[in-house]
Each structure stands twice: as C-alpha cells, then as structure tokens.
Amino acid sequence: MLAPVVAIGYLMTIHESEFGPFSFVNRMRRNAKHRWETPTFLLHSIFEAQINDLFHKLSKIEGNLEDLEDDIFDGCAEGL
16 A cells, blocks of 8 residues: 655655565666656656556466466366
C-alpha cells in the first residue's frame, strides 16, 4: 500500500513495506535528461512504475496458470 501526500513543492510517500518502483525513481533521478518539474509529475512516474510492475507480476501468474491448465488437461487426456 502506498499513501502519497502532495503539496506545493513536495511529495511525501508513506508505505507499509519495501516499495519496488523506488529503484526505478532513483535511476531516473540520476539520469540528467529526466527532470521533474512538479511533485505531481514525480507521483505520476511512481504510479506508472508501480502499475508496470503489477503487469509484469500478472503476466507471470498468467503463464503459471496456463502451465497448470496444460498439466491438468494433458493428465485427463492420458486417462481416456
């Protein structure tokens, strides 16, 4: 869970556990071509990184479910 607080000139985030997308934000911060003009743009970047991470995890789950489905139906076909 991530709880952002945005005010004029700053962004504060509160989170319960390690938050993976912060490594993404740190990489962008070191890159000179990425400059955040406002805290809301930074918040948008954090949300975007978090959503991309979730899609990656969902893709892995989908692959695991497809493998499980194949194992189940292959086992059923062998029993016929």
